[in-house]
Amino acid sequence: xxxxxxxxxxxxxxxxxxxxxxxxxxxxxxxxxxxxxxxxxxxxxxxxxxxxxxxxxxxxxxxxxxxxxxxxxxxxxxxxxxxxxxxxxxxxxxxxxxxxxxxxxxxxxxxxxxxxxxxxxxxxxxxxxxxxxxxxxxxxxxxxxxxxxxxxxxxxxxxxxxxxxxxxxxxxxxxxxxxxxxxxxxxxxxxxxxxxxxxxxxxxxxxxxxxxxxxxxxxxxxxxxxxxxxxxxxxxxxxxxxxxxxxxxxxxxxxxxxxxxxxxxxxxxxxxxxxxxxxxxxxxxxxxxxxxxxxxxxxxxxxxxxxxxxxxxxxxxxxxxxxxxxxxxxxxxxxxxxxxxxxxxxxxxxxxxxxxxxxxxxxxxxxxxxxxxxxxxxxxxxxxxxxxxxxxxxxxxxxxxxxxxxxxxxxxxxxxxxxxxxxxxxxxxxxxxxxxxxxxxxxxxxxxxxxxxxxxxxxxxxxxxxx
Numbered sequence: 001x002x003x004x005x006x007x008x009x010x011x012x013x014x015x016x017x018x019x020x021x022x023x024x025x026x027x028x029x030x031x032x033x034x035x036x037x038x039x040x041x042x043x044x045x046x047x048x049x050x051x052x053x054x055x056x057x058x059x060x061x062x063x064x065x066x067x068x069x070x071x072x073x074x075x076x077x078x079x080x081x082x083x084x085x086x087x088x089x090x091x092x093x094x095x096x097x098x099x100x101x102x103x104x105x106x107x108x109x110x111x112x113x114x115x116x117x118x119x120x121x122x123x124x125x126x127x128x129x130x131x132x133x134x135x136x137x138x139x140x141x142x143x144x145x146x147x148x149x150x151x152x153x154x155x156x157x158x159x160x161x162x163x164x165x166x167x168x169x170x171x172x173x174x175x176x177x178x179x180x181x182x183x184x185x186x187x188x189x190x191x192x193x194x195x196x197x198x199x200x201x202x203x204x205x206x207x208x209x210x211x212x213x214x215x216x217x218x219x220x221x222x223x224x225x226x227x228x229x230x231x232x233x234x235x236x237x238x239x240x241x242x243x244x245x246x247x248x249x250x251x252x253x254x255x256x257x258x259x260x261x262x263x264x265x266x267x268x269x270x271x272x273x274x275x276x277x278x279x280x281x282x283x284x285x286x287x288x289x290x291x292x293x294x295x296x297x298x299x300x301x302x303x304x305x306x307x308x309x310x311x312x313x314x315x316x317x318x319x320x321x322x323x324x325x326x327x328x329x330x331x332x333x334x335x336x337x338x339x340x341x342x343x344x345x346x347x348x349x350x351x352x353x354x355x356x357x358x359x360x361x362x363x364x365x366x367x368x369x370x371x372x373x374x375x376x377x378x379x380x381x382x383x384x385x386x387x388x389x390x391x392x393x394x395x396x397x398x399x400x401x402x403x404x405x406x407x408x409x410x411x412x413x414x415x416x417x418x419x420x421x422x423x424x425x426x427x428x429x430x431x432x433x434x435x436x437x438x439x440x441x442x443x444x445x446x447x448x449x450x451x452x453x454x455x456x457x458x459x460x461x462x463x464x465x466x467x
Contacts, residue, residue, distance in 0.1 A: 010037025363412025
């Protein structure tokens with residue numbers, strides 16, 4: 001029986017463990033926090049649960065347009081303790097579900113930390129395990145090791161989080177009350193999501209963006225559309241503004257920008273990226289290549305340069321998505337255990353930003369097309385013309401579709417809409433399966449539905465072929 005040690009129990013680690021157990025391997029997962037790792041306990045699951053609360057508040061906005069009126073004050077209040085309590089309960093429940101699934105599959109779970117040990121003879125790798133309960137360190141010799149240790153919020157020396165006024169996104173759920181004025185530093189995906197959700201629940205938000213628009217690495221049309229929504233709803237966005245320092249001043253914070261301006265608020269949320277958790281794993285000493293920034297270097301089947309040692313998830317820097325981490329972990333186990341496996345294909349990976357509205361993308365980007373890197377035709381349809389969108393009072397958002405100029409094969413898409421994370425699935429399937437706009441256009445959609453705009457976009461591209 002193959003013995004496998006997985007260091008880290010997040011999506012990359014636990015999904016890999018389930019695959020390996022299914023293939024009758026002897027699997028041990030070493031995880032410091034609990035099943036699901038930081039993703040489930042501190043990052044993705046908590047943040048999306050928090051966003052769910054903001055969506056409930058959003059549903060009460062502009063109801064007069066629908067003929068719905070509220071008696072009395074007509075205001076919606078948010079109980080921070082209740083919201084944060086629900087966030088933590090659901091995170092623990094999800095972790096518990098994953099724990100039960102792993103145990104049922106026959107996986108050995110060890111709460112603690114691990115690192116690569118001394119080199120061994122033969123085709124095994126020694127992993128040194130340090131249990132969290134204080135028991136003595138011990139070694140496991142495994143034929144395959146998977147490094148799946150994830151990443152941690154980046155901390156700047158000039159803006160050290162204190163957990164009270166200067167916060168990482170893992171600390172916001174410990175606040176006893178909502179901020180009176182939140183300054184979000186960093187306008188990438190994480191910063192935009194938290195800025196959007198806090199704004200929705202009634203917190204004044206200032207978003208500090210070092211670039212000329214929010215979410216600079218996302219589709220420009222989509223990012224600008226969401227930025228317009230943010231501004232229309234009252235968010236202050238400081239573009240081309242870099243935060244040099246954040247300090248606590250009494251019951252608030254002061255953020256000093258590089259041009260000398262000072263922005264004040266009650267709390268500051270640092271959303272300036274993550275760093276991989278690879279420093280204490282003994283990887284360089286073991287001969288495993290670690291690239292710039294501390295990311296473990298891997299190929300498309302998750303192999304490092306050392307035979308039998310794989311890595312997956314955020315510690316590799318490939319693409320910081322839980323879905324990608326999980327697939328990297330599965331691919332690693334399929335490859336290690338001799339199963340047929342296709343290398344990771346990032347071109348077919350869908351990604352979503354959980355702002356309001358959401359932003360989902362798959363396949364080639366607008367930048368790829370504009371630069372000439374990928375030849376493609378495109379169409380962009382505003383949601384305002386969609387019947388279902390009109391019924392729901394949706395005024396913002398669009399569908400964008402890319403296809404090959406001659407064949408009409410769908411190569412990418414962008415959706416800005418509520419639940420774009422669900423709407424992107426048909427386009428993902430089209431990209432994955434090399435469908436043409438003709439095939440997409442001939443698919444009958446529900447009327448009225450937002451998905452109808454996907455087929456309409458395909459029909460417009462198909463008409464170009466006829467001309």
